[in-house]
Amino acid sequence: MSIEVNNESTVAADEEELVRLARFVLDSLYVHPEAELSIIMVDTEAMERLHIEWMDEPGATDVLSFPMDELRPGTAMKPGAAGVLGDIVICPQVAQEQAQKAGHGLLDEMLLLTTHGILHLLGFVHAEPAEKEEMFGLQRQLLSSFTGKAAPTETTL
Numbered sequence: 001m002s003i004e005v006n007n008e009s010t011v012a013a014d015e016e017e018l019v020r021l022a023r024f025v026l027d028s029l030y031v032h033p034e035a036e037l038s039i040i041m042v043d044t045e046a047m048e049r050l051h052i053e054w055m056d057e058p059g060a061t062d063v064l065s066f067p068m069d070e071l072r073p074g075t076a077m078k079p080g081a082a083g084v085l086g087d088i089v090i091c092p093q094v095a096q097e098q099a100q101k102a103g104h105g106l107l108d109e110m111l112l113l114t115t116h117g118i119l120h121l122l123g124f125v126h127a128e129p130a131e132k133e134e135m136f137g138l139q140r141q142l143l144s145s146f147t148g149k150a151a152p153t154e155t156t157l
Helices: 015-028 044-055 092-102 106-121 129-147
Strands: 002-007 036-041 063-067 084-090
Touching: 002 015, 015 036, 015 106, 015 129, 036 106, 044 063, 044 092, 063 106, 084 106, 092 106, 106 129
Parallel strands: 002 036, 036 084
Antiparallel strands: 063 084
16 A cells, blocks of 8 residues: 655644554555545645635635545455556645644544545545434544544534
8 A cells, every 4th residue: 555645734733653553544445456546735734725716715724635437335345446546635724723622632634534534535424414423434434433532523514
């Protein structure tokens, strides 16, 4: 599995922990071992440009997902297809603000956003209540299994 992290922001991040989490999430969802994922961290100005360009919404957001090969989770008996999963773009400055509001640390928020972004790349959405319940439930389960503690509460996802 190829997981690349590129921190273009001015905020230091635990890149190794993000890779460990991403690998854990992808393995847990039986994504093909040759899948590729990119995690990019950008400052608020860059995130605001992306948010306007791709979502037509003003201001910086916390995480954006850009799927490539429309890969989906597999099963223990049949792993998902190989290919390029896509890119997750995270804004650590927004994540820091959200972490403070939620009462947990930046790393916990970054792990939450990474998990959330991966689930979007795998086709999960949260537009409808049932979709939100499924996606956020899986997100909490994955984070709790990875960290060994209760997953942080979603702030603005």
